[in-house]
Amino acid sequence: MIGLSTAAEVRAAEDVLLARTREGVLMQRAATGLAAVCLRLLGRAHGARVTALVGAGNNGGDALFAGARLAARGARVTAVLLDPDRAHPAGLAALRRAGGRVTGPEGPDGLDRADLVLDGVVGTGGRGGLRPPAAHLAARAAAGPGVTVAVDVPSGVDADTGAVDGEAFAALHTVTFGAVKPGLVVGDGRGCAGTVHLVDIGLGPHLAAPRAHQLTDADVAAHLQPPEPGDDKYSRGVVGVVAGSAVYPGAAVLCTGAALRTRPGLVRYAGTAGDGVRAAWPEAIVTDGRPSDAGRVQAWVAGPGMGTDDDARATLAEVLATDLPVVVDADALTMAAREPDLVRDRRAPTVLTPHDREFARFGVPVGADRIGAARRLAAELGAVVLLKGDATVVAGPDGTAFVNATGTAELATAGTGDVLAGILGALLATGTPPAETAAAAAAHLHGRTGQLASARGPLVASDLVRHLPGAVGLVRGSATGSLRDSGA
Numbered sequence: 001m002i003g004l005s006t007a008a009e010v011r012a013a014e015d016v017l018l019a020r021t022r023e024g025v026l027m028q029r030a031a032t033g034l035a036a037v038c039l040r041l042l043g044r045a046h047g048a049r050v051t052a053l054v055g056a057g058n059n060g061g062d063a064l065f066a067g068a069r070l071a072a073r074g075a076r077v078t079a080v081l082l083d084p085d086r087a088h089p090a091g092l093a094a095l096r097r098a099g100g101r102v103t104g105p106e107g108p109d110g111l112d113r114a115d116l117v118l119d120g121v122v123g124t125g126g127r128g129g130l131r132p133p134a135a136h137l138a139a140r141a142a143a144g145p146g147v148t149v150a151v152d153v154p155s156g157v158d159a160d161t162g163a164v165d166g167e168a169f170a171a172l173h174t175v176t177f178g179a180v181k182p183g184l185v186v187g188d189g190r191g192c193a194g195t196v197h198l199v200d201i202g203l204g205p206h207l208a209a210p211r212a213h214q215l216t217d218a219d220v221a222a223h224l225q226p227p228e229p230g231d232d233k234y235s236r237g238v239v240g241v242v243a244g245s246a247v248y249p250g251a252a253v254l255c256t257g258a259a260l261r262t263r264p265g266l267v268r269y270a271g272t273a274g275d276g277v278r279a280a281w282p283e284a285i286v287t288d289g290r291p292s293d294a295g296r297v298q299a300w301v302a303g304p305g306m307g308t309d310d311d312a313r314a315t316l317a318e319v320l321a322t323d324l325p326v327v328v329d330a331d332a333l334t335m336a337a338r339e340p341d342l343v344r345d346r347r348a349p350t351v352l353t354p355h356d357r358e359f360a361r362f363g364v365p366v367g368a369d370r371i372g373a374a375r376r377l378a379a380e381l382g383a384v385v386l387l388k389g390d391a392t393v394v395a396g397p398d399g400t401a402f403v404n405a406t407g408t409a410e411l412a413t414a415g416t417g418d419v420l421a422g423i424l425g426a427l428l429a430t431g432t433p434p435a436e437t438a439a440a441a442a443a444h445l446h447g448r449t450g451q452l453a454s455a456r457g458p459l460v461a462s463d464l465v466r467h468l469p470g471a472v473g474l475v476r477g478s479a480t481g482s483l484r485d486s487g488a
């Protein structure tokens with residue numbers, strides 16, 4: 001599990017460590033790690049052209065010291081000082097000693113010929129979007145030929161939320177220090193950060209336990225273990241599905257199929273799309289009656305394609321009245337937004353799976369702070385909220401949050417949400433792990449499946465169902481996790 005630490009948490013840990021180390025040691029650790037990543041990206045140092053955009057704080061100091069290291073290895077480094085009188089003095093001296101050039105914001109900056117551009121304008125001390133002339137230089141860097149590398153945080157991105165209020169530096173890579181900040185992996189910040197590289201500067205033992213996380217394949221594999229010799233179809237978790245309609249059986253077919261393909265045990269279906277489900281999935285046990293006629297289940301998935309009429313409302317209420325985990329998706333979300341008391345503070349876990357428009361129906365739009373928004377609704381309803389997006393966010397009522405790392409834009413097609421609901425039902429039905437972890441694991445597996453299914457071209461939702469066993473195998477087989485994956 002990768003912890004996501006806020007700027008304040010990182011600063012607090014830095015303060016403890018700063019008091020115990022010689023002055024400048026932490027910055028040297030950061031600059032050494034930064035220079036090492038730059039060298040890897042450049043492939044060579046001698047003759048490489050590097051431009052560093054340098055602000056007035058310690059973030060600029062990191063860029064200057066890293067620039068000095070690259071210059072010492074033969075790179076042609078130009079530092080563009082945005083505020084020449086306030087640039088980090090020791091960093092500036094080191095760069096000059098190593099043969100680097102220095103200019104002001106109006107000087108010749110080499111941006112149009114740089115092999116690599118370092119963004120050391122602002123880091124965790126930044127507030128709001130980039131101001132001119134930094135905004136102008138950032139735009140030129142993005143348009144130029146050089147590899148763009150953000151120091152700690154892309155300037156203009158809020159490190160805690162990923163919000164971009166105005167202009168921000170568009171990095172292909174971000175080298176971050178001490179801990180990954182949430183703003184690098186969620187919201188608009190995710191797009192600005194590119195691939196995230198974490199440099200250890202020794203903060204680990206001093207960091208507060210993070211309240212937000214990213215799961216890796218290894219974490220998710222622990223929840224997708226193969227059956228053991230003593231298992232039977234009941235012990236692997238029985239999923240109940242209420243979805244679809246006689247006219248629109250598709251959602252029921254996709255949702256049931258996803259539950260079966262994630263953890264083949266037993267799936268029971270109750271509703272008016274029974275004929276379609278029987279035809280597609282002879283493995284499912286189908287009743288045309290009400291959920292209470294379906295037989296014993298361990299978790300319910302309610303909503304995809306079920307409609308929002310009185311009958312649908314009664315079905316949803318019946319499922320929510322049980323003491324079982326319930327996934328509230330699609331049409332069920334519309335009904336829950338109208339009557340939040342249906343889902344509020346149930347004894348068993350409830351997982352709501354809104355996209356932004358569905359989320360807004362609960363009263364307040366998502367806004368730029370996606371983790372904050374999910375936490376707010378989760379606390380208000382006493383439920384788990386899985387807020388879908390480019391990087392899906394999961395929050396539990398106690399504020400525990402997860403940001404998904406495996407999302408791919410290929411998943412933006414009809415029916416993929418029905419598949420996610422089915423996966424989620426399968427992971428909830430075993431009762432372990434906690435519902436927010438199960439929801440985060442479902443989002444992770446869904447993303448991996450999307451990557452696999454779109455490896456050779458665009459996907460449709462039924463491709464996802466077909467690729468689920470392969471994705472489960474892939475996640476199980478992968479011992480290591482990564483922040484950003486090749487398919488993302």
Ligand SMILES: NC(=O)C1=CN([C@@H]2O[C@H](COP(=O)(O)OP(=O)(O)OC[C@H]3O[C@@H](n4cnc5c(N)ncnc54)[C@H](O)[C@@H]3O)[C@@H](O)[C@H]2O)[C@@H](O)CC1
Binds near residue numbers: 058060121131
């Ligand atoms: N504290 C430490 O021990 C360490 C800090 N490190 C670096 O220090 C950074 C934090 O340094 P600081 O606290 O000095 O702050 P920053 O360097 O992030 O930014 C502070 C400066 O930026 C200006 N500023 C704020 N918002 C701006 C905007 N939107 N546009 C233009 N300028 C803006 C402020 O006026 C201030 O001068 C980290 O991100 C990291 O890069 C690393 O060297 C590791 C060790």
Ligand SMILES: [K+]
Binds near residue numbers: 119120153154
């Ligand atoms: K920066």
